[in-house]
Amino acid sequence: MSVSAEEIKGLQKKAWDIRRTIVETTFTCGGSHIGGSLSQTDVLVALYYKYLNVDPKRPDWEDRDRFILSKGHGGIGWASVLGDKGYFDKALLKDFNKTGSPFGMHLDALKVKGCDASTGSLGHGLAIATGLALGARLRNKSFRTYVMMGDGELCEGTVWEAAILACHHRLDNLTAFVDRNGLMIDGPTESITTLEPLDRKFQAFGWETLVIDGHDFAAIGNAIEKAWTIKGRPTVIICNTVKGRCVEMMENVPEWHYGGLNSDLRDKALACIDAHYTKLLG
Amino acid sequence: MAEGMTWTVTDGDKLTQAEIYGEVLSQLGDTYPDLIALTADLATSTKIGRFGKKYPERFINVGIAENSLFGMAAGLAMAGLRPVVSTFAVFTSLRSAEQVRTDICYQNLNVKIISTHAGISFGQAGSTHHCTEDLAVMRSFANMTVIAPADGFETGNALVAALEWPGPVYMRIGRGFEPPVYKDQNYPFAIGRAITMRDGRDVTLIGCGVGVLQAMRAAEVLQAQGLSARVLNMHTIKPIDREAVISAVKETRRIVTIEDHNVYGGLGTAVAEVIVESGKACAFRKLGVPDCFSIVGYPEDLYHHYGFDSDGIVATVGELMRLEIEEDEDWEDEV
Ligand SMILES: Cc1ncc(C[n+]2csc(CCOP(=O)(O)OP(=O)(O)O)c2C)c(N)n1
Ligand SMILES: [Mg+2]
Numbered sequence: 001m002s003v004s005a006e007e008i009k010g011l012q013k014k015a016w017d018i019r020r021t022i023v024e025t026t027f028t029c030g031g032s033h034i035g036g037s038l039s040q041t042d043v044l045v046a047l048y049y050k051y052l053n054v055d056p057k058r059p060d061w062e063d064r065d066r067f068i069l070s071k072g073h074g075g076i077g078w079a080s081v082l083g084d085k086g087y088f089d090k091a092l093l094k095d096f097n098k099t100g101s102p103f104g105m106h107l108d109a110l111k112v113k114g115c116d117a118s119t120g121s122l123g124h125g126l127a128i129a130t131g132l133a134l135g136a137r138l139r140n141k142s143f144r145t146y147v148m149m150g151d152g153e154l155c156e157g158t159v160w161e162a163a164i165l166a167c168h169h170r171l172d173n174l175t176a177f178v179d180r181n182g183l184m185i186d187g188p189t190e191s192i193t194t195l196e197p198l199d200r201k202f203q204a205f206g207w208e209t210l211v212i213d214g215h216d217f218a219a220i221g222n223a224i225e226k227a228w229t230i231k232g233r234p235t236v237i238i239c240n241t242v243k244g245r246c247v248e249m250m251e252n253v254p255e256w257h258y259g260g261l262n263s264d265l266r267d268k269a270l271a272c273i274d275a276h277y278t279k280l281l282g
Numbered sequence: 283m284a285e286g287m288t289w290t291v292t293d294g295d296k297l298t299q300a301e302i303y304g305e306v307l308s309q310l311g312d313t314y315p316d317l318i319a320l321t322a323d324l325a326t327s328t329k330i331g332r333f334g335k336k337y338p339e340r341f342i343n344v345g346i347a348e349n350s351l352f353g354m355a356a357g358l359a360m361a362g363l364r365p366v367v368s369t370f371a372v373f374t375s376l377r378s379a380e381q382v383r384t385d386i387c388y389q390n391l392n393v394k395i396i397s398t399h400a401g402i403s404f405g406q407a408g409s410t411h412h413c414t415e416d417l418a419v420m421r422s423f424a425n426m427t428v429i430a431p432a433d434g435f436e437t438g439n440a441l442v443a444a445l446e447w448p449g450p451v452y453m454r455i456g457r458g459f460e461p462p463v464y465k466d467q468n469y470p471f472a473i474g475r476a477i478t479m480r481d482g483r484d485v486t487l488i489g490c491g492v493g494v495l496q497a498m499r500a501a502e503v504l505q506a507q508g509l510s511a512r513v514l515n516m517h518t519i520k521p522i523d524r525e526a527v528i529s530a531v532k533e534t535r536r537i538v539t540i541e542d543h544n545v546y547g548g549l550g551t552a553v554a555e556v557i558v559e560s561g562k563a564c565a566f567r568k569l570g571v572p573d574c575f576s577i578v579g580y581p582e583d584l585y586h587h588y589g590f591d592s593d594g595i596v597a598t599v600g601e602l603m604r605l606e607i608e609e610d611e612d613w614e615d616e617v
Contacts, residue, residue, distance in 0.1 A: 029406075072410060097406040099579025099587075104408030108578075120410030121347050121377065152323060155345035186325045186343055193345030 003221035007050065009281060012083070016277040017047045019246050021093065023261065023269045029096035030075070031260035033105065035250055038076030039181040039214070039241040040069075040148060046220040047146060056086040065143050068117045070125020071179060072106040073258075079103055080113065087114035096254045123156025125149060126176060130166045133174035133234075144228075148177040155193050160205065165195040166234045167206030174215040174234040175227045176207075178213065181243035185257045189274035197281050198238060207236045209267050214239025242273025246276045287313050294434055294464050298457040299479065300398045302434035304329025304349045306338045307396075309455075314445060315571045317365045320344065322351045328368035329399045348373040351383035352393075359391040364445070364467050367393060371400035371454050375416035386450050394444050396453045400430070400480060401542025402584050403456035409575040415455075418547025420452040421520045428520040429453045430541070430549070433462035436517060439471035447473055456492050456542065458581060463495050474518045478525035482512035485599050486530035490516050490549045493540030493569075493590065500595035509599065512611035513592045519552055527556040531564040535566060536602045537569045540590050545570040565602045568593060571580050 003011070018041050018259035026032040048054070053065045069078045076096065095101035102111035106120025117128050129147035136143050153159065166174055180198070182188055189195050202209040208230045212219040220239070227235035243257070244250025247269045250259075261269060291297060291307045297305070311333060312318060323346045325331030334341030344351045347367055355365040367374075374382060374397045376543070386393045404411045420428045427447060431437040437455055444451040469479070477492065480501055487497035494515045501511040512534055514526055530537055537557065538548035550568030557564050569590040576584055585591040589598070 007361060070362055097578065100584040104406050104578035106408045106410045118410065120408060152346050155347040157349060184346060187324050192323065218391055264394050275569045
């Protein structure tokens with residue numbers, strides 16, 4: 001299949017919209033996990049606008065592909081995509097974080113259509129995804145399960161327990177992404193707990209392991225498609241990304257893990273995003 | 283307070299509980315050369331990082347790995363150090379409950395745990411980050427002492443006391459930005475001893491954590507209605523101050539508990555146990571989160587929504603005042 005030049009343009013335009021929504025919603029809601037929401041965006045856009053076999057009109061359709069945002073604090077970025085896809089009225093995002101709203105920082109699967117699992121406590125998603133993928137096989141279902149983890153999240157032991165299990169059960173219907181932006185809250189992953197060599201760790205756990213530029217739609221597409229061809233084992237796609245991607249003042253700055261925006265900062269952030277895509281799309 | 287263990291904060295009334303905690307901990311570093319601070323990628327959020335800035339060689343950030351955080355704290359204590367550990371309450375008491383119970387409590391190790399973002403004080407984050415179960419869980423661990431300080435000043439006092447208290451201690455604080463109930467740190471604080479914040483005859487409001495502030499506000503409103511409410515700050519949930527509860531039963535015959543926690547298993551349950559075991563009759567209500575996963579929102583809105591702010595307390599007291607309570611001066615005829 002692979003991604004055509006024209007499709008790439010379309011995905012970039014979507015990513016532009018989504019990044020703008022993240023910034024605007026961060027402004028209205030008072031504060032968000034904006035850094036990681038911006039780093040994960042391109043993978044989410046590739047999945048939701050090209051690859052996932054889902055139908056926003058039937059969020060509970062049993063044969064849909066599943067996506068779990070294991071780094072649940074990226075919920076504002078995920079909701080920005082789900083709203084744009086039409087799972088719910090996008091205008092509802094103005095109530096993000098407000099009292100009684102269905103949207104808190106971490107999405108609640110019982111309240112937000114399209115959210116396949118309630119996440120937010122790190123280190124849970126891969127095991128849930130492993131169960132879903134195994135369940136699909138046991139029920140003769142052909143849907144695929146996708147899960148995205150943060151790189152800091154990989155410190156959790158449960159990630160590696162699930163990694164062993166997914167391999168043991170030969171779950172080739174499971175694709176995991178790592179949003180490898182190099183940062184957790186308190187600083188760089190490598191200065192807090194060394195993760196490298198990350199690819200060799202996943203390989204040693206039996207996973208098909210791909211390392212890509214997580215902001216390059218051609219690379220994202222090729223990796224997702226490559227995973228479909230792998231038999232007998234799960235695939236992990238380690239996506240090298242930039243935390244705060246497209247907003248210069250936030251890029252690679254640990255303090256922008258979580259933050260609020262006043263109207264000046266919002267305008268500055270939007271201008272940055274617009275400049276990035278205007279240059280890219282000509 | 284042990285010799286030489288003093289602390290100061292400026293503008294303490296403007297600081298959060300966590301900020302005062304981080305500040306006081308960093309001031310105790312020289313008093314306890316064996317103190318070692320640990321966190322799991324929440325140095326900034328829990329404020330334990332202030333200690334780390336001052337004493338980097340006595341600070342360990344394990345990354346996002348809470349189970350190993352508490353396991354390592356146990357090992358460090360076994361090696362003769364004095365670990366102080368901070369992460370969010372939900373991760374301490376639920377994810378790592380077994381490490382806390384088996385590695386720390388079972389071996390009765392000298393580990394002090396200060397957990398932040400307890401209750402529904404991190405309102406907008408949703409239930410993955412709320413913790414309305416920690417008092418119930420921690421209270422059920424043998425050897426564990428459980429404290430929920432009322433404000434920042436009390437957090438400082440409780441930390442100092444905890445460091446001198448033998449064995450494991452669990453302390454929970456909110457994320458809250460509420461005003462303090464104390465004007466400064468200068469009042470007698472002792473683990474296990476409730477503090478009478480104001481005396482009263484008609485009803486006793488027993489609070490912990492942010493519940494104390496709500497109770498104080500309610501007592502003001504009740505006074506204007508001609509009701510005299512006693513307010514007890516039950517900062518220590520375990521061991522609970524039985525005498526203070528029994529006196530409240532005898533002297534006011536009506537008790538309302540207030541906590542930012544599920545109404546099952548926490549302060550209210552602990553107080554109820556004392557009341558029932560006393561054999562004395564008492565009108566009683568527990569206020570807190572009514573056994574549900576909370577809606578999302580600002581903490582003050584949520585406290586109101588679930589009826590454990592001042593309005594909810596006043597309404598509940600009104601209900602209790604309408605109950606027929608047999609006046610009984612002679613307690614001897616009761617079991
Ligand atoms: C079990 C658990 N521990 C701690 C946290 C608090 N927390 C939220 S986000 C975060 C850092 C996540 O870093 P990473 O996984 O790298 O995500 P990203 O950089 O993409 O934001 C932490 C520690 C949590 N949500 N869950
Ligand atoms: Mg990261």
